[in-house]
Amino acid sequence: MLAKQIYDVVIVGSGPGGVAAAIEAKKAGADDVLIIERDTELGGILLQCIHNGFGLELLKEDLPGPGYAQHFIEEMLSLHVEVLLNTMVMDITPQRHLFLSSKEHGYVEIEARSIVLAMGCRERTRAQIRIPGYRPNGIYTAGTAQRWVNVEGYMPGKEVVILGSGDIGMIMARRLTFEGAHVERVLEIQSYLSGLSRNLVQCLQDYDIPLQLNHTIKRILGKNRVEAIEAVQVDEKWNFVPGTEEIIPCDTLLLSVGLIPENELSRKAGVKLDPITSGPYVDETFQTNVPGIFAAGNVVHVYDLVDWVSEAGFSAGKSAAKYAIALRNAEARYTPLVAGKNVRYVVPHKLDKSTLEAEDVRLQMRVTRPIEQPVWVEVHDGENLITRKAERYVRPGEMVTVVLKTKNYADVAKASKLTIDINPR
Amino acid sequence: MQEKYDYIIIGGGVVGCMIARWLSRYEGKVLLIEKEADVGMGCSSANTAIVHAGYDPLPGSLKARMNVKGNAMWDTLAGELNFAFERRGDYVVAIGDDELPLVHKLMDQGKKNGVPGMMMIDGAEMRAREKNINPETSGALWASTGGICDPFQVTVAAGENAVMNGAKVLLNTAFQDFIMEGKRIIGVRTNRGDFLCRWVINSAGIYSDDVMHKAGVRPEFIIKPRKGEYYIFDRADVSIDNVLFPVPSAKGKGILVTTTLHENTIAGPNGTIIEDKEDTSSTKEGLEEVAAGALKLVPSLNLRHSIANFAGLRPMGNGPCKTPGVVYNNDYIIEIPEEVQGLVNLGGIESPGLTSAPAIAEEVVDMLRDAGEKFVEKKDWDPIRPGRPRFRNMSHKDRQLLVEMDPRFGQVICRCENITEGEIIAEIRAPIPARTYDAIKRRTWLGTGRCQGGFDMTRVVTILSRELGISPLEVTKRGTGSEYLFRQTKQVEG
Numbered sequence: 001m002l003a004k005q006i007y008d009v010v011i012v013g014s015g016p017g018g019v020a021a022a023i024e025a026k027k028a029g030a031d032d033v034l035i036i037e038r039d040t041e042l043g044g045i046l047l048q049c050i051h052n053g054f055g056l057e058l059l060k061e062d063l064p065g066p067g068y069a070q071h072f073i074e075e076m077l078s079l080h081v082e083v084l085l086n087t088m089v090m091d092i093t094p095q096r097h098l099f100l101s102s103k104e105h106g107y108v109e110i111e112a113r114s115i116v117l118a119m120g121c122r123e124r125t126r127a128q129i130r131i132p133g134y135r136p137n138g139i140y141t142a143g144t145a146q147r148w149v150n151v152e153g154y155m156p157g158k159e160v161v162i163l164g165s166g167d168i169g170m171i172m173a174r175r176l177t178f179e180g181a182h183v184e185r186v187l188e189i190q191s192y193l194s195g196l197s198r199n200l201v202q203c204l205q206d207y208d209i210p211l212q213l214n215h216t217i218k219r220i221l222g223k224n225r226v227e228a229i230e231a232v233q234v235d236e237k238w239n240f241v242p243g244t245e246e247i248i249p250c251d252t253l254l255l256s257v258g259l260i261p262e263n264e265l266s267r268k269a270g271v272k273l274d275p276i277t278s279g280p281y282v283d284e285t286f287q288t289n290v291p292g293i294f295a296a297g298n299v300v301h302v303y304d305l306v307d308w309v310s311e312a313g314f315s316a317g318k319s320a321a322k323y324a325i326a327l328r329n330a331e332a333r334y335t336p337l338v339a340g341k342n343v344r345y346v347v348p349h350k351l352d353k354s355t356l357e358a359e360d361v362r363l364q365m366r367v368t369r370p371i372e373q374p375v376w377v378e379v380h381d382g383e384n385l386i387t388r389k390a391e392r393y394v395r396p397g398e399m400v401t402v403v404l405k406t407k408n409y410a411d412v413a414k415a416s417k418l419t420i421d422i423n424p425r
Numbered sequence: 426m427q428e429k430y431d432y433i434i435i436g437g438g439v440v441g442c443m444i445a446r447w448l449s450r451y452e453g454k455v456l457l458i459e460k461e462a463d464v465g466m467g468c469s470s471a472n473t474a475i476v477h478a479g480y481d482p483l484p485g486s487l488k489a490r491m492n493v494k495g496n497a498m499w500d501t502l503a504g505e506l507n508f509a510f511e512r513r514g515d516y517v518v519a520i521g522d523d524e525l526p527l528v529h530k531l532m533d534q535g536k537k538n539g540v541p542g543m544m545m546i547d548g549a550e551m552r553a554r555e556k557n558i559n560p561e562t563s564g565a566l567w568a569s570t571g572g573i574c575d576p577f578q579v580t581v582a583a584g585e586n587a588v589m590n591g592a593k594v595l596l597n598t599a600f601q602d603f604i605m606e607g608k609r610i611i612g613v614r615t616n617r618g619d620f621l622c623r624w625v626i627n628s629a630g631i632y633s634d635d636v637m638h639k640a641g642v643r644p645e646f647i648i649k650p651r652k653g654e655y656y657i658f659d660r661a662d663v664s665i666d667n668v669l670f671p672v673p674s675a676k677g678k679g680i681l682v683t684t685t686l687h688e689n690t691i692a693g694p695n696g697t698i699i700e701d702k703e704d705t706s707s708t709k710e711g712l713e714e715v716a717a718g719a720l721k722l723v724p725s726l727n728l729r730h731s732i733a734n735f736a737g738l739r740p741m742g743n744g745p746c747k748t749p750g751v752v753y754n755n756d757y758i759i760e761i762p763e764e765v766q767g768l769v770n771l772g773g774i775e776s777p778g779l780t781s782a783p784a785i786a787e788e789v790v791d792m793l794r795d796a797g798e799k800f801v802e803k804k805d806w807d808p809i810r811p812g813r814p815r816f817r818n819m820s821h822k823d824r825q826l827l828v829e830m831d832p833r834f835g836q837v838i839c840r841c842e843n844i845t846e847g848e849i850i851a852e853i854r855a856p857i858p859a860r861t862y863d864a865i866k867r868r869t870w871l872g873t874g875r876c877q878g879g880f881d882m883t884r885v886v887t888i889l890s891r892e893l894g895i896s897p898l899e900v901t902k903r904g905t906g907s908e909y910l911f912r913q914t915k916q917v918e919g
Contacts, residue, residue: 038837038840086836088840090843091821099821099824101824101828101835101836101837101845102835103832103833103835103836103846104832105835106825106828106829106832106835107824107825107828107835108825109821122875122876122879122880123876123879125732125875125876125877125879126877128729128731130712130728130731130734132706132707132709132711132712132734133707133708134706135705135735136902136907137901137902137903137908137909141879143879144882144883148883148909149914151883152883152887153913153914153915154897154898154909154910154911154913155911155912155913156909157911179914218709219706219709220706223703223705224902224903224904224905224906224907225906225907225908264661264841267661
């Protein structure tokens with residue numbers, strides 16, 4: 001079971017952005033912080049990034065992805081953040097209700113005073129770059145191949161061509177070479193590298209994997225499994241240059257053609273997206289257009305260094321905590337008034353406690369049924385009777401009132417709610 | 426010992442599965458053989474999902490009769506087999522004044538074919554009904570009986586209902602030849618052995634010409650594959666509610682734009698006649714043709730929002746129309762030929778083959794009855810194929826109840842389409858079990874969203890491996906030759 005129905009801060013996604021947000025939300029004073037992860041472990045995509053190069057800016061250390069993730073996960077867990085694994089967030093409403101689905105906890109609805117969206121990004125696919133041809137097996141995004149090799153422990157290919165010089169593509173070129181596959185070459189449609197220069201040196205050049213700029217794939221051959229691709233040179237407007245076609249036999253095509261922030265949930269929550277970044281419009285506190293909904297990391301725009309994702313998470317977590325605390329304080333000012341035994345309703349419905357500090361407050365109510373004998377109109381907080389008033393009888397047609405006096409302030413201030421009962425004397 | 430059947434159906438497309446379903450109502454042993462790893466892998470796997478009203482086929486043709494009769498059967502069919510179907514109507518839209526006479530011609534044709542519920546609307550009305558339509562529209566034919574379905578579900582559901590009623594379906598079983606006794610067919614030879622029978626039904630789709638030639642029937646009949654290419658769009662970015670056809674041309678009904686029952690806008694198909702019956706590759710030129718056609722109807726369509734493209738084949742035949750006075754050479758063939766005994770021969774069942782499928786099945790039963798078959802309805806015949814839960818389409822409350830009943834429905838495997846482990850396992854254990862990634866994909870719509878399986882792929886392979894008791898190395902996308910993985914990382918190649 002979940003510990004709470006209402007949380008101060010709920011964070012969607014436990015990659016570097018989400019974990020950083022959880023840490024900073026706790027440090028900034030949020031009490032109940034929940035982080036939700038759809039996979040079996042905390043850490044997000046970092047867990048499959050077993051190469052190094054993480055943490056140089058923020059930790060002044062050169063860590064592999066899982067090591068970087070672990071550093072912050074441990075800090076987060078020491079702060080008693082509640083964790084939900086294997087749980088998918090299905091829906092978020094603009095009122096910050098979340099619908100969660102998991103095997104272990106079932107399908108549940110929770111509420112959050114503030115939310116941090118940290119769903120990260122996804123990879124562009126073949127269709128989004130519109131390569132025609134058959135639809136055989138053996139076409140994977142670089143990240144899916146990375147999961148096959150590094151998490152599941154299987155080789156998805158033997159003879160590999162990589163389209164796109166994004167960082168994950170280059171890193172997978174090296175990784176697959178380590179594991180005994182042959183990476184034939186990397187094709188890049190642009191006239192320049194799309195990932196980091198250090199990856200060109202460390203992942204391609206060190207392993208003699210050629211990079212061909214101004215080249216793309218004209219079509220894919222093979223009906224059931226990739227058998228070859230047809231590469232072609234392009235001009236500056238990306239038109240195919242006739243006569244430059246080359247059939248490259250291979251069994252696997254990896255795509256490293258860009259990342260897109262993952263914002264399907266954000267849309268459901270009414271968050272407005274910037275068509276250029278594909279992420280939410282945010283202010284300097286990382287708040288979206290929906291009050292109380294914040295966003296951090298690759299869900300906002302695609303980063304090249306994880307350190308800056310963590311930084312963004314810290315800011316968003318802090319802002320989310322601030323928002324939740326303000327909301328909690330506003331909620332705490334008020335005490336709900338509850339119709340109890342033989343009371344149909346009470347007006348007002350809630351009471352600003354600070355008012356009672358200065359002046360008396362009259363409560364008005366109607367009864368459910370007549371009692372033709374002397375009664376007590378009692379205002380209590382569970383066990384503790386705060387005040388009562390005697391009436392000779394009560395009838396639905398005649399309004400009943402009772403006054404809370406300034407002297408009751410101390411009792412009322414302690415109460416989480418006030419119940420009004422009418423009992424025979 | 427060779428197994429003996431009353432009826433063997435060659436080909437598990439929508440027509441074959443529908444015939445199996447019709448025949449399984451009656452006493453007698455029914456076997457359906459399918460060469461692929463799943464039913465509905467050929468022409469039935471890549472089409473526009475439209476249940477056509479019936480104004481397109483030439484009046485007097487068998488195609489016209491099957492279309493109009495089939496269309497009227499779909500409400501009952503969807504109710505009994507529990508697949509997604511919506512009779513939302515369709516439009517044939519004229520752009521500019523020159524195209525208007527062609528729309529009127531279709532209207533006349535529809536009337537002759539007996540299509541109910543048609544009317545002409547003017548350009549202003551069309552623009553009011555579909556805000557995204559080309560502003561130069563001059564009018565349209567509105568056919569209220571047009572519908573849209575989930576064609577994968579239709580094929581699977583019909584096949585499953587046949588299996589529930591005692592039919593047998595053998596996948597990965599390819600027809601090789603007929604077993605003859607003189608002029609009488611007494612069985613079929615396949616890659617998985619011989620099967621004896623009294624009747625063979627040729628519903629081999631794109632290969633139906635090859636099958637009938639093996640029996641010496643209609644040597645002049647040939648099927649030409651007509652390739653149709655399509656674009657599918659992200660539902661978050663593009664939304665066209667109506668079924669919009671252009672005016673038809675010699676190449677077919679033209680490139681239409683509509684939204685599938687999975688809420689993705691789809692554009693296509695073109696119609697390129699090709700030679701290779703296995704060539705389902707999309708082409709740059711073809712996709713450009715589709716884009717141009719779609720933009721003519723809906724100029725605001727943005728191709729950057731497409732999430733997939735694919736190609737399907739239509740089995741265009743050269744069968745002559747048998748109606749006296751009607752000159753038409755691409756008609757359906759549905760016949761019991763005289764050259765041999767024991768064959769029900771189908772050919773050239775191209776579009777509107779999906780629409781016509783239930784009518785064709787009924788026609789086959791009627792022909793067999795006329796040929797002397799004594800059909801006796803099974804006492805326990807059940808026309809209902811129950812539907813299975815679809816988490817994505819449920820309310821929060823229903824999802825909660827479902828997950829309480831079976832927690833596996835709480836485990837979301839496909840993030841874009843919200844398909845759960847419970848749904849995947851239900852398909853693996855269904856009457857026609859889904860044993861490949863694509864079989865699960867076609868049944869549940871998993872992996873069809875904007876990430877195109879990037880998230881679910883490793884997870885589905887794990888589930889298939891576990892449920893089928895096979896190694897992940899043996900899991901395939903669509904049958905042998907389409908494996909995902911070569912070896913474990915620690916394993917040395919050898």
